[in-house]
Amino acid sequence: VSVYTTLCWPAYLTSFSVLGYLLGSEDYYSHNRCVLIKAKNVTRCALDFRDGEEVATGFKNMYSTNLFTERAIDLIANHKTEKPLFLYLAFQSVHEPLEVPEEYMKPYSSIKDVKRRHYAGMVTLMDEAVGNLTDALKRYGLWDNTVLVFSTDNGGQTLAGGNNWPLRGRKWTLWEGGVRGVGFVASPLLKQKGVESHELIHISDWLPTLVHLAGGHTNGTKPLDGFDVWKAISEGRTSPRVELLHNIDPMFVDDFPCETSLLNSNSSPWDDTLFNTSMHAAIRRGKWKLLTGYPGCSHWFPPPTLFNESKIQSSDPPTKRLWLFDIVHDPEEKNDLSEKYPHVVEKLLSRLQYYYKRSVPVFYPDEDPHCDPEATGAWGPWA
Numbered sequence: 309v310s311v312y313t314t315l316c317w318p319a320y321l322t323s324f325s326v327l328g329y330l331l332g333s334e335d336y337y338s339h340n341r342c343v344l345i346k347a348k349n350v351t352r353c354a355l356d357f358r359d360g361e362e363v364a365t366g367f368k369n370m371y372s373t374n375l376f377t378e379r380a381i382d383l384i385a386n387h388k389t390e391k392p393l394f395l396y397l398a399f400q401s402v403h404e405p406l407e408v409p410e411e412y413m414k415p416y417s418s419i420k421d422v423k424r425r426h427y428a429g430m431v432t433l434m435d436e437a438v439g440n441l442t443d444a445l446k447r448y449g450l451w452d453n454t455v456l457v458f459s460t461d462n463g464g465q466t467l468a469g470g471n472n473w474p475l476r477g478r479k480w481t482l483w484e485g486g487v488r489g490v491g492f493v494a495s496p497l498l499k500q501k502g503v504e505s506h507e508l509i510h511i512s513d514w515l516p517t518l519v520h521l522a523g524g525h526t527n528g529t530k531p532l533d534g535f536d537v538w539k540a541i542s543e544g545r546t547s548p549r550v551e552l553l554h555n556i557d558p559m560f561v562d563d564f565p566c567e568t569s570l571l572n573s574n575s576s577p578w579d580d581t582l583f584n585t586s587m588h589a590a591i592r593r594g595k596w597k598l599l600t601g602y603p604g605c606s607h608w609f610p611p612p613t614l615f616n617e618s619k620i621q622s623s624d625p626p627t628k629r630l631w632l633f634d635i636v637h638d639p640e641e642k643n644d645l646s647e648k649y650p651h652v653v654e655k656l657l658s659r660l661q662y663y664y665k666r667s668v669p670v671f672y673p674d675e676d677p678h679c680d681p682e683a684t685g686a687w688g689p690w691a
Contacts, residue, residue, distance in 0.1 A: 312679065313691040314361055327364070327379050328398070329356045330687055336372045336400060336407040339364075341687060347677040354681035363686045371409060372400045373430075377437040381444040389449050392522060397441070401434040404468045408433055421612040427469025442494075452496050455521060457514065459491035466609045467564060473610050476622075476641045480562065481604025482590035484597075484639055487554050497521075499542045506636075507540045507547035508592070517541075552592040553663050559670050560588035566605035566619070577650070578630060582657035585630050589660050595636040598646075598656035601629050608640070632656070 311330045318326050334341045339357035344350075357364040367375055380397050387393050412429035419425040438458065445451040463486040464470025465479040477483025489511075512534035516526050520536045540547040578585055588601040607619040624631075624644075632646035632653050646653050678690040 311687065311689065312676070313689050317361060325360070325379075325383060327359050327376065329400075330358065331356050333404050334372070334400065335405060337369050339367060339372065343687075345675065345677065345680055347675040348680060350680075352680055352682060354684075355686040357686075358688075363684075363688065371407075371433075373433055373437050376400075377440055380441055384441075384444045384448050384450060387448070387450070393450065394518075399434055399437065401437075402427055402430040402469070404465070406430065406469055419612070421469075423469035424471075424612055455493065455495040455497060455518070457491065457493050457518075459511075460489040461511075462486060463488060471609060471611050474608065474640050476608050477603070477605055478609065480564065481606075482554050482588070482599050483603055483606065483641055484635065485609075486604060487590070488639075493541050497542070500544050503544060505541060505544070507537070508549045508552055509537050509540070509547060510534065510549060510552050513537045513549060550594055551659070553660075554590035554592065556587065556589040556660060556664050556667060557670060558584075558587050559672065560602070562602065562604055564605070566607055578653055578657060582654060583661040583664065585657070587664075589664075591656050591660050591663075592635065593656060593659065595634050596649075596652055596656060597633045597635040597641075598653065598660070599631045599633075600657075600660070603631075 318324050329339065329341070331341045331343065334356050339355055340353050341356040342351055342353040345352055355363060355365065357367060376397060376399060380395060383395065384393075406423055406426035408426060408429040412433045413425055415432070416425045416428040419428060442451070442456065445454050445456075462479045463472045463475070463477065463481075463484075466472070467478070470479065472478060472485030472488075475483070475485035475488060477485035479486055481487075510533075512532070513536070514534065516532055516534045516536045517538050519526055521538050526532060535548040537547050537549065539545040580586075583589070583600065585600040588603065590597065590599040590603060606622040606624065609619050612618075630646055630653070631641070631644045632649060633641050633643065634645060635641070676690070679687075681687050
C-alpha cells in the first residue's frame with residue numbers, strides 16, 4: 309500500500325471493506341506510530357488507523373487483534389452465503405511492540421525472558437482469535453465451502469521474542485530462520501487432511517491457486533511468477549514450483565547486525581564471473597540453496613530455556629560470501645557444499661544473474677518532508 313496517495317489504496321481500487329493501518333509497528337491500543345522524519349530531523353507521533361479512506365479515531369484503548377477479529381466476524385455474519393467471499397485478515401500480532409492484555413501472560417509466568425513471555429501471550433490471543441473466526445464461519449454456514457490459509461510473512465525476530473530454532477538466522481536475513489514461513493491450510497475441501505507438506509511453495513503462488521480454486525482464471529493478466537499449487541496442498545502431489553528467488557538487493561543494509569559485515573575481499577573461485585557475489589542474494593532450486601554477499605545475522609538462536617547460550621555463532625570467516633546447502637537434508641544450514649559441487653554453484657549463480665538482469669533497479673527515493681502529519685494528527689496521503 310502506498311501512503312502518499314489514496315489512488316493506490318485498496319479501498320479506492322476495489323469495493324473491499326478495509327480496516328487497518330498504513331505504516332507498521334503501531335501501538336496495539338492507541339494505534340499511534342512514532343517515526344523519525346529525517347528530512348526535518350523530527351520524530352512525529354500520530355494516529356495510524358483507517359476505516360476505508362477515513363481516519364478511524366474511535367478505537368483508542370481497543371486491542372488491535374480483537375478489533376480486526378470483531379470486524380471480520382461482522383463481515384462473515386452479514387455475508388450472503390450464495391456469494392463468494394475473499395477475506396484477508398492480517399493481524400498486527402505478533403509484531404512489535406510487544407503488547408498484550410495481562411491475563412494472557414499469566415499462564416507463562418514461568419518464562420523468565422520478558423520479551424518471550426509477552427510474545428507467548430500475544431500468540432495465545434491470536435490463536436484464540438483464529439478459533440473465534442473459524443467458529444463464526446461454521447456458525448453462519450460458510451465453513452463447508454471455505455479454504456482457510458494461515459501463514460506468516462517472515463521468520464521470527466529474535467530481538468523481539470521470536471525464535472526459529474533450530475534454523476539459522478532471524479527476520480531480515482536470507483537464512484532459513486528468516487525466509488522459511490510456517491503455516492497451515494484448513495478446509496473441508498482438502499482431499500488429504502492432517503498431513504505435512506514439504507513441497508516448495510512461495511507467497512506468489514497464492515494468487516493463481518486461490519483464483520483457480522474459486523473458479524476464476526488468470527488469462528489476460530501480466531505474466532505471473534506464481535503457480536497453482538492446490539493439488540500439492542490438497543492431494544500431496546509434487547509442486548509445480550522447482551525454483552524460488554528469495555531476494556536480490558544490491559543496496560541491502562542490516563539495521564540490526566549481530567556481527568561485522570562482510571569485507572569486500574574474497575578468495576572465492578566464483579568471484580564475479582557469473583554474478584556479483586558481494587551482492588545480498590539467495591536462490592533455491594530443488595534441494596539446493598545458494599546465498600551470496602552478506603545474508604544477515606548468521607547465528608543460531610536457541611530458545612531461552614534450552615541452553616545457557618543466547619546464540620551459537622558461525623565459524624565462517626568474515627570474508628566469506630558464498631554458501632551452498634542441500635536444504636532438504638540440511639535445513640539448519642550447517643554444511644556448506646559449495647566446494648564439493650561447483651557445477652551446482654555455477655548453475656545457481658547464472659540463475660541469479662538471469663533474474664538480476666531482468667529486475668527493476670532498486671530505488672529508494674529521498675524522504676518527502678510533506679509526509680509530516682503534524683497538521684492532521686494522522687499518518688496519511690499528502691499528494
